[in-house]
Amino acid sequence: FSLPFFPADEVIRKRLLIDGDGAGDDRRINLLVKSFIKWCNSGSQEEGYSQYQRMLSTLSQCEFSMGKTLLVYDMNLREMENYEKIYKEIEGSIAGAHEKIAECKKQILQAKRIRKNRQEYDALAKVIQHHPDRHETLKELEALGKELEHLSHIKESVEDKLELRRKQFHVLLSTIHELQQTLENDEKLSEVEEAQETSLEMDPKP
Amino acid sequence: MTIFSQSVSPCGKFLAAGNNYGQIAIFSLSAALSSEAKEESKKPVVTFQAHDGPVYSMVSTDRHLLSAGDGEVKAWLWAEILKKGCKEMWRRQPPYRTSLEVPEINALLLVPKENSLILAGGDCQLHTMDLETGAFTRALRGHTDYIHCLALRERSPEVLSGGEDGAVRLWDLRTAKEAQTIEVYKHEECSRPHNGRWIGCLATDSDWMVCGGGPALTLWHLRSSTPTTIFPMRAPQKHVTFYQDLILSAGQGHCINHWQLSGELKAQVPGSSPGLLSLSLNQQPAAPECKVLTAAGNSCRVDVFTNLGYRAFSLSF
Numbered sequence: 001f002s003l004p005f006f007p008a009d010e011v012i013r014k015r016l017l018i019d020g021d022g023a024g025d026d027r028r029i030n031l032l033v034k035s036f037i038k039w040c041n042s043g044s045q046e047e048g049y050s051q052y053q054r055m056l057s058t059l060s061q062c063e064f065s066m067g068k069t070l071l072v073y074d075m076n077l078r079e080m081e082n083y084e085k086i087y088k089e090i091e092g093s094i095a096g097a098h099e100k101i102a103e104c105k106k107q108i109l110q111a112k113r114i115r116k117n118r119q120e121y122d123a124l125a126k127v128i129q130h131h132p133d134r135h136e137t138l139k140e141l142e143a144l145g146k147e148l149e150h151l152s153h154i155k156e157s158v159e160d161k162l163e164l165r166r167k168q169f170h171v172l173l174s175t176i177h178e179l180q181q182t183l184e185n186d187e188k189l190s191e192v193e194e195a196q197e198t199s200l201e202m203d204p205k206p
Numbered sequence: 207m208t209i210f211s212q213s214v215s216p217c218g219k220f221l222a223a224g225n226n227y228g229q230i231a232i233f234s235l236s237a238a239l240s241s242e243a244k245e246e247s248k249k250p251v252v253t254f255q256a257h258d259g260p261v262y263s264m265v266s267t268d269r270h271l272l273s274a275g276d277g278e279v280k281a282w283l284w285a286e287i288l289k290k291g292c293k294e295m296w297r298r299q300p301p302y303r304t305s306l307e308v309p310e311i312n313a314l315l316l317v318p319k320e321n322s323l324i325l326a327g328g329d330c331q332l333h334t335m336d337l338e339t340g341a342f343t344r345a346l347r348g349h350t351d352y353i354h355c356l357a358l359r360e361r362s363p364e365v366l367s368g369g370e371d372g373a374v375r376l377w378d379l380r381t382a383k384e385a386q387t388i389e390v391y392k393h394e395e396c397s398r399p400h401n402g403r404w405i406g407c408l409a410t411d412s413d414w415m416v417c418g419g420g421p422a423l424t425l426w427h428l429r430s431s432t433p434t435t436i437f438p439m440r441a442p443q444k445h446v447t448f449y450q451d452l453i454l455s456a457g458q459g460h461c462i463n464h465w466q467l468s469g470e471l472k473a474q475v476p477g478s479s480p481g482l483l484s485l486s487l488n489q490q491p492a493a494p495e496c497k498v499l500t501a502a503g504n505s506c507r508v509d510v511f512t513n514l515g516y517r518a519f520s521l522s523f
Contacts, residue, residue, distance in 0.1 A: 113451065119468045
């Protein structure tokens with residue numbers, strides 16, 4: 001006969017899985033049933049008593065085994081709960097790790113940007129270094145300016161001296177000319193006087 | 207095969223690559239990066255013939271893929287591009303001075319503030335095209351030889367262009383005039399006359415600009431027009447970009463070089479192509495799982511770097 005709610009092969013499968021080789025509780029229960037029947041049909045009092053004891057021991061063995069299975073079942077349930085808890089924790093930490101990864105990726109991008117900026121700065125700095133320092137160039141410019149001023153002063157003073165000398169020479173030359181003129185005039189005058197005198201001598205008085 | 211250009215879709219999940227045969231291939235980055243990626247995920251979802259000549263440059267707006275190469279710029283709708291037999295939405299050609307030879311377009315640049323596209327290439331001019339009306343608004347003249355690359359200076363609406371004539375020119379978009387010129391080859395520290403004076407790649411970070419090509423890869427401070435750091439790389443670099451605190455560059459040679467602004471080489475990551483021509487960083491906010499660096503060049507492969515330190519895998523045309 002087959003139970004109305006369980007398909008026969010399922011039951012057989014389950015029973016085979018649990019206790020296929022027949023060397024366990026199933027066998028014990030079968031033996032108990034057989035020994036119960038034997039005990040009912042037993043003859044002497046002693047045999048019956050020993051049979052009875054034997055049956056009690058088998059029963060207690062069965063109870064013990066059942067108790068063990070119940071405890072194992074309980075333990076499994078609790079293990080399952082424990083695993084569920086750990087599973088949830090791990091899920092949480094995975095989500096946290098994902099967020100951290102995203103955060104770190106952003107930081108990497110930021111760091112790359114900073115590195116790029118630094119390198120651009122370095123590149124420009126190198127070029128700028130090749131040009132001389134602004135302070136020095138300004139100082140050089142100042143020094144050159146001062147020299148220029150100094151030299152132009154000297155030039156001015158030299159030109160003034162030149163002017164003065166020129167004027168002095170001019171005065172000198174004009175004085176010489178005047179003297180020359182005066183001397184020539186005097187010579188001419190004396191020549192004329194001489195000529196007059198000789199003409200008087202040549203021409204005797206009437 | 208040579209892959210010249212790459213562009214990421216606005217949703218961040220697809221990558222378009224253009225090659226020298228004029229084809230554009232669309233790869234699905236989300237499929238190739240997913241955990242169930244198979245070999246087919248590394249092949250293009252769709253490939254189509256876009257131009258008659260090589261596709262030198264591509265950019266993406268929030269709805270369109272713009273590609274240019276043989277003198278024309280074409281627009282493709284990203285929403286339709288995965289269907290077979292996709293047709294271009296529109297095609298435009300900037301007003302060229304001579305109609306005999308159509309010069310190629312080497313570089314495209316989007317200016318989001320004024321919703322316009324800048325094209326530059328063989329005719330030595332920068333043309334601005336308004337994306338809404340399709341009209342060509344400005345033609346900036348100044349370069350004496352063809353233009354290789356463009357970069358946008360976000361804060362002030364300025365565009366930098368580098369060309370074969372060895373000069374990097376800064377154009378103010380409001381006045382349509384040249385604001386600054388840096389003739390890289392004239393500076394002794396970075397010029398390498400045996401390589402030529404051409405500027406192959408350009409990138410800017412508002413106050414700083416890095417450029418390379420014939421002359422050595424150099425970091426410039428724009429306001430004072432002084433070269434501050436010279437990166438000791440012998441091979442001419444074809445693509446350079448700023449990324450976080452690094453400068454990534456690639457060119458002849460199969461490695462992507464990671465430089466610090468101080469001039470130190472932080473890392474050299476090998477790729478699978480013998481030379482690299484373009485790098486693309488997928489930083490679209492809509493697809494953070496597809497945040498990769500892709501590199502392509504003188505081969506049919508596009509290397510994908512999920513972590514900048516090593517090549518994860520390669521997509522193949």
